Amino acid sequence: MTPARWAPLEGSALAVALEVLRHGPLSRSDLARRLDLSRGSLTRLSRPLVDAGLLVELEGPGTSGSRPLDVATGRHRFVGVKVTADAVHAVATDLRARTLAVREQPLVGTSPADVVEAVAGLVTDLDGDTTAGGGAPVTAVGVGVGGLVEGRSRVRSARYLRWEDVDLGELLSDRLGLPVVVDNDVLSLARAEQWFGAAGACDHFAVLTIGEGVGYALVVHDRVVAGPDAGVGLLGHVPLAPTGPTCPLGHVGCADAMLTVGGVEARASVALRRPVAYADVLALAAAGDP
Ligand SMILES: [Zn+2]
Incomplete structure (x- = not known):
């Protein structure tokens, strides 16, 4: 099974997909009202999302235009990765971030090559595990790293790995042939809580993590505050x-x-x-x- 194409979304299309992801299923008229779009714009924006297997029209009465839209959880699988100083942890999830399978791999070293190999091995293993998630291929990979991350790809610094300026996103994407997003782990956690977790109904919240260090992320007016120093333990x-x-x-x-x-x-x-x-x-x- 070849992966369903995954084109990064922008602007209004991204807003439609996120609204359905966070608050769906929603009828097109509900969606149009919530996003302040015309019915025509919404129809135009939602059709490619349905065609791409991202959204699905639920069965129901009425014409196809009035059926509620929901995210299509069966067509895509994703792998989420956390890189610690001595191991890589990975989960396969569906589009609602429900965990389908879990893997862990000790790191033999913390060089970029060591980490890329460990992550690639886990992603390949999870991709081949068709028991969980109905065998949908892995569409994309997200990696959380405790450090400064630029452009959702380049690790500017991660002291626990002794890394400076490592474009982990590019290295992994080249190795796997898949879209890869890398971000600070606490910002990723804040976004996960916002999209899938306890904070779904909150426009303003903070995330505190307590462990090897103390992490802190902030969501204000429904946006993750992602300044250059965000998520790197200023607290x-x-x-x-x-x-x-x-x-x-x-x-x-x-x-x-x-x-x-x-x-x-x-x-x-x-x-x-x-x-x-x-x-x-x-x-x-x-x-x-x-
Ligand atoms: Zn101190």
């Missing part, structure tokens, strides 16, 4: 407590010292006078331990 060293512990950079009571996995483990271990792993902290908290 990580914000002061939280004037008498808190000290981070490796010497800040007293900053977010890095208090909210990272290492920070939480250190604090809990001091409080309980024994080594406490992060998973144990979560279990203790869930059990009501103050």
Whole structure:
């Protein structure tokens, strides 16, 4: 099965596809009203999306023009990838970001070539796994990287991989022959929450991630704030407590010292006078331990 063609959408066509993705199924008249388009424009914009297998007309009464439009989840599969310092994690999803299959590959090294090979192996493996998702071929690949990413392709810097100026999108696209989008991992998470997750109905929200570092992304007026420094841990060293512990950079009571996995483990271990792993902290908290 050859992949259904995937042409990047722009302007009003992108707006129509996103509106249906986030709020569908929607009738054409609903869509026209929500996007402030004429019925004629909407018909003209939606027809190629239906032809491309992106949108589908649901069965229903009435003429074809009045049938509600929804996203066609069966025609495309996507692979989402997260690159950490020691492994690559990949999932195959449908167009609603529902997980169909999961893979993981330890990294033998963090050179661009090592990462490209690991990602390509997982994408090929998932593409060949026809048990999940009805065998639709992989249409495109999205990669989240903890670092500065330019133009949804070029990793300007990612300290944990020791990368400067690596065009990961181009390397992967050349290797796989598929469209590839690369972005900062926290911005990607914000967009996922906006399109598919808990924040679907919110025009303004923030995403906080707590782990090896503290990540932060902001959505204002329904747009992800994606400035040059967005998503790269500017919140990580914000002061939280004037008498808190000290981070490796010497800040007293900053977010890095208090909210990272290492920070939480250190604090809990001091409080309980024994080594406490992060998973144990979560279990203790869930059990009501103050
Ligand atoms: Zn700090």
